[in-house]
Amino acid sequence: MISDTLRHFQQQYDVVVIGGGPAGLGAALAAREHGADAVLVVDREAEAGGILLQCIHSGFGLHHFGEELTGPEYAQRVLEQTLEQDVDLLTDAYVLDLTAGAAGGKRLKVMSGAHGVQLIDAGSVVLAMGARERTRGAIRIPGTRPAGVFTAGLAQKFVNLMGYLPGRRAVILGSGDIGLIMARRLRLEGVDVAGVFEIMPHANGLNRNIVQCLQDFEIPLYLSTTVVAIHGHERVEAVTVAPVDDQLMPQMAQAWTIPCDTLLLSIGLIPDNELAHQLRLRMDPVTSGPMVSSTMESSQNGIFACGNTVHIHDLVDFVSAEAALAGANAARYLAGDLPPQDNVRLVPGENVAYCVPHTVATDREHTLYLRVRKPLESCVIRFFTVDGTLIYEKKLRYVFPAEMVNLKVRPRFLENFHGDLLRVDVVAR
Amino acid sequence: MANERTLLPNKEPLDVTVIGGGVVGTAIGRELTRYRLHVALLEKEAEVGFGTSKANSGIIHGGHHAAPHTLKGKLEWAGNQRWDQLAAEIGFGFQRIGELTVARSDDEVRILDHLLGQGHDKGVPGLELWDRSRIRRAEPNLSDEIVAAVHAPTTAVVNPYEACLGLAENALRNGLHLFTDCSVQRLTQESGYWLIHTTRGTITSRVVINAAGLHADTIAALAGVPTFTIRPRKGEEYLLDKRLRGLVKRVIFPCPTPVSKGILIIPTYDGTLMIGPTAEDIPTKADLTTTIEGATRVFAAVKELAPGISERDCIAEFAGLRATVDGNDFLIGPSAKRGFFNVAGIQSPGLTAAPAIADLVIELLRDDGLAFVPKANFVAANPAPVHFATLSTEEQIALAAQDRRYGRIVCRCELVTEGEIVAAIDRGATTLDGIKFRTRAGMGRCQGGFCTGRCMTLLAAHQGKRLPAITKRGGNSWLVIPRLDDLTLASARGATGGDREDATL
Numbered sequence: 001m002i003s004d005t006l007r008h009f010q011q012q013y014d015v016v017v018i019g020g021g022p023a024g025l026g027a028a029l030a031a032r033e034h035g036a037d038a039v040l041v042v043d044r045e046a047e048a049g050g051i052l053l054q055c056i057h058s059g060f061g062l063h064h065f066g067e068e069l070t071g072p073e074y075a076q077r078v079l080e081q082t083l084e085q086d087v088d089l090l091t092d093a094y095v096l097d098l099t100a101g102a103a104g105g106k107r108l109k110v111m112s113g114a115h116g117v118q119l120i121d122a123g124s125v126v127l128a129m130g131a132r133e134r135t136r137g138a139i140r141i142p143g144t145r146p147a148g149v150f151t152a153g154l155a156q157k158f159v160n161l162m163g164y165l166p167g168r169r170a171v172i173l174g175s176g177d178i179g180l181i182m183a184r185r186l187r188l189e190g191v192d193v194a195g196v197f198e199i200m201p202h203a204n205g206l207n208r209n210i211v212q213c214l215q216d217f218e219i220p221l222y223l224s225t226t227v228v229a230i231h232g233h234e235r236v237e238a239v240t241v242a243p244v245d246d247q248l249m250p251q252m253a254q255a256w257t258i259p260c261d262t263l264l265l266s267i268g269l270i271p272d273n274e275l276a277h278q279l280r281l282r283m284d285p286v287t288s289g290p291m292v293s294s295t296m297e298s299s300q301n302g303i304f305a306c307g308n309t310v311h312i313h314d315l316v317d318f319v320s321a322e323a324a325l326a327g328a329n330a331a332r333y334l335a336g337d338l339p340p341q342d343n344v345r346l347v348p349g350e351n352v353a354y355c356v357p358h359t360v361a362t363d364r365e366h367t368l369y370l371r372v373r374k375p376l377e378s379c380v381i382r383f384f385t386v387d388g389t390l391i392y393e394k395k396l397r398y399v400f401p402a403e404m405v406n407l408k409v410r411p412r413f414l415e416n417f418h419g420d421l422l423r424v425d426v427v428a429r
Numbered sequence: 430m431a432n433e434r435t436l437l438p439n440k441e442p443l444d445v446t447v448i449g450g451g452v453v454g455t456a457i458g459r460e461l462t463r464y465r466l467h468v469a470l471l472e473k474e475a476e477v478g479f480g481t482s483k484a485n486s487g488i489i490h491g492g493h494h495a496a497p498h499t500l501k502g503k504l505e506w507a508g509n510q511r512w513d514q515l516a517a518e519i520g521f522g523f524q525r526i527g528e529l530t531v532a533r534s535d536d537e538v539r540i541l542d543h544l545l546g547q548g549h550d551k552g553v554p555g556l557e558l559w560d561r562s563r564i565r566r567a568e569p570n571l572s573d574e575i576v577a578a579v580h581a582p583t584t585a586v587v588n589p590y591e592a593c594l595g596l597a598e599n600a601l602r603n604g605l606h607l608f609t610d611c612s613v614q615r616l617t618q619e620s621g622y623w624l625i626h627t628t629r630g631t632i633t634s635r636v637v638i639n640a641a642g643l644h645a646d647t648i649a650a651l652a653g654v655p656t657f658t659i660r661p662r663k664g665e666e667y668l669l670d671k672r673l674r675g676l677v678k679r680v681i682f683p684c685p686t687p688v689s690k691g692i693l694i695i696p697t698y699d700g701t702l703m704i705g706p707t708a709e710d711i712p713t714k715a716d717l718t719t720t721i722e723g724a725t726r727v728f729a730a731v732k733e734l735a736p737g738i739s740e741r742d743c744i745a746e747f748a749g750l751r752a753t754v755d756g757n758d759f760l761i762g763p764s765a766k767r768g769f770f771n772v773a774g775i776q777s778p779g780l781t782a783a784p785a786i787a788d789l790v791i792e793l794l795r796d797d798g799l800a801f802v803p804k805a806n807f808v809a810a811n812p813a814p815v816h817f818a819t820l821s822t823e824e825q826i827a828l829a830a831q832d833r834r835y836g837r838i839v840c841r842c843e844l845v846t847e848g849e850i851v852a853a854i855d856r857g858a859t860t861l862d863g864i865k866f867r868t869r870a871g872m873g874r875c876q877g878g879f880c881t882g883r884c885m886t887l888l889a890a891h892q893g894k895r896l897p898a899i900t901k902r903g904g905n906s907w908l909v910i911p912r913l914d915d916l917t918l919a920s921a922r923g924a925t926g927g928d929r930e931d932a933t934l
Contacts, residue, residue: 094841112836115836117826117836135875142720165913167910229718234900234906277672
């Protein structure tokens with residue numbers, strides 16, 4: 001894979017995209033297609049592609065490419081498309097600083113193994129830094145601190161990229177998709193997987209992963225059960241697990257101890273947003289990502305964002321769709337060609353954790369992404385005005401917190417609405 | 430850090446051997462290397478500072494906390510004054526940020542008055558009693574219920590593991606013989622010398638300094654002087670996300686009780702807030718667990734001092750064991766056996782006192798008849814390590830242009846470059862924790878999620894090992910094992926390692 005192509009490498013770009021995963025590459029491609037001439041993608045790894053490169057399982061691309069691909073295949077396609085559009089790609093590189101530059105532009109301090117530390121000016125910037133995994137500290141599992149407690153993604157890197165196993169017998173805490181995928185991956189490698197433990201009463205990963213990764217391999221899933229202690233001094237020797245009550249408090253009387261040498265954590269992803277914080281962008285406390293308009297523009301002009309930096313996706317296909325929007329608008333921004341400003345703010349209501357984008361315009365079509373808090377069957381999504389008037393509703397067969405809901409919002413849905421704030425509910429029919 | 434592979438031949442007996450490479454042992458070791466003496470330091474862990482010292486709160490106490498009639502009280506203030514010079518020479522993070530000991534009631538204000546008087550008597554400069562408005566101005570995020578505080582400008586924060594590693598590195602520069610992974614099993618005496626039988630062989634030494642921390646009672650018993658018992662007292666500490674940086678600017682102490690200094694808010698040298706420690710007497714020296722009860726106690730106590738802190742901000746936690754003896758004072762001095770000296774019971778303010786403890790040990794050895802002839806070629810300073818993140822943009826540009834490894838980020842939470850990781854390995858890091866304590870790689874909010882693989886690969890390449898040989902902190906703390914396919918292939922070929930693994934390195 002070509003890792004470093006720099007046609008333009010210079011101090012001045014039209015659009016700089018931070019992050020070379022599917023979000024960043026997709027945004028760069030769209031920026032070129034919408035008139036940006038010099039586009040640079042900065043990626044921290046030696047090869048662009050992001051976390052997809054270690055996701056060697058299949059199941060990617062059904063929506064975006066209309067066929068089932070592995071992670072590296074998906075990454076390769078997006079990368080080739082992007083490079084064909086003559087986008088500069090700087091890998092093994094890192095953006096240290098992002099500040100307001102001259103004439104409404106942005107200035108980036110970029111370091112790389114090949115070019116050292118450089119200051120680069122950009123007309124607009126797309127944030128596509130992805131996410132990081134929540135760690136043991138975030139949930140404070142009591143016990144010792146031996147080697148052998150890894151995030152599921154790090155274990156995936158050990159196995160799929162570095163060619164080593166994290167241990168011989170593993171317990172997995174959290175039923176996030178990476179944890180489910182790793183349960184199967186480790187089992188295929190001959191590692192004994194004692195089980196997946198989920199504190200919530202429902203699984204946190206996609207249903208297809210529960211079936212294909214756990215049930216097909218007879219790996220037990222324990223719902224409403226969590227790890228309450230880690231044992232071992234140098235290396236993990238065992239973990240203690242216990243069921244939790246409906247307040248999520250562990251029932252220690254029913255606890256049991258499982259000998260193992262590895263504990264994998266798949267307890268969620270957090271958008272990686274150092275630069276967004278540095279820029280003091282308005283953030284959504286639920287997503288931990290920047291608030292974005294329907295053009296994927298943040299609270300600061302000329303700073304766009306897409307992918308897991310904005311909110312955690314479960315399918316890369318939707319990341320690609322969001323990236324195309326962000327990249328296109330980053331180019332339009334340069335040409336002074338952005339569509340009129342949004343006029344409606346969306347507020348999460350009953351059983352809705354968040355909506356992205358945070359604002360929409362009534363004069364054009366949007367894709368709205370949202371996540372529910374509780375699973376429901378035979379439900380309905382409803383838009384209400386401030387005073388409780390129903391503006392629009394649509395039936396949904398089911399919703400799960402683990403599966404992002406996406407909804408087309410068309411101008412005709414909102415033609416009778418003249419306010420500036422809509423509440424979004426997802427409730428039982 | 431050159432870790433000697435074999436013990437010295439017996440025909441060259443050592444003058445002094447220090448058992449224990451915590452901050453006390455390394456401070457003593459480093460002071461001894463100022464003189465024309467043969468000195469060894471034995472550490473049972475993979476690197477120095479990996480025991481109690483790495484879990485230290487990292488506070489150089491102001492000097493006024495410990496009562497003047499105790500050994501602690503004498504050495505606290507004497508030690509405090511030595512740290513500026515040590516930090517400048519050795520090159521570890523150190524800053525005098527001051528402290529506030531706060532009172533929330535009139536009863537507590539009376540205890541503050543006592544503390545203030547005690548500090549004045551000991552000659553600690555700059556102590557002041559602050560009223561509510563002065564506290565609000567200086568620390569606006571503290572609780573409104575705080576009515577008064579003693580401000581001590583002499584209090585500092587330090588990275589305790591950096592101090593240990595730096596002291597040992599400097600001592601090595603000056604001729605110390607360091608043996609890590611070296612556990613003492615027996616001590617015998619023969620014609621005026623001590624024979625120290627270890628897991629790595631036997632060495633002969635005229636003097637033995639027992640600075641074995643939690644295990645000092647075991648070592649004393651091995652020497653035939655089982656005169657004290659170490660009682661471990663556990664402290665749990667919780668680290669908070671860096672976005673809370675600046676919430677408080679000084680070390681915040683609650684009003685002390687007769688048994689404890691209480692649970693503190695500590696703005697560590699690197700800007701991360703740390704809260705704790707708990708203080709719990711426990712039956713075993715192996716219990717380094719953090720507990721739900723400990724976390725509950727720490728967060729509840731801290732919210733009373735600064736209501737802006739919440740459990741959600743926690744990024745990591747750890748526990749350490751204080752080595753206490755009955756009477757709760759330091760136990761420093763000669764034993765009934767000639768040439769065997771105890772430096773035991775070094776709990777808080779042990780870190781603060783460590784440089785003064787080293788001075789005291791030298792006086793004790795001088796009294797015992799050891800000759801202290803200064804070395805002409807003693808080098809007091811370590812070369813300053815590079816901290817890329819703290820350089821100016823111009824310096825960063827120049828450094829990365831000169832050495833590309835400084836243009837490559839390995840740990841992005843703490844902005845640590847490959848150049849710094851390699852420098853840490855060159856300076857003696859042999860484990861993942863050794864890299865972490867020297868560079869902060871892996872200490873940030875992702876807790877090593879991204880940089881662990883890179884650090885392991887760099888360590889393996891430097892040591893000419895394969896990844897399964899890399900450990901978190903020595904011993905059995907391995908990180909990865911070969912894939913079973915590779916093992917099967919390797920055994921089928923009758924080889925010990927597959928080509929595939931070599932290729933991955």
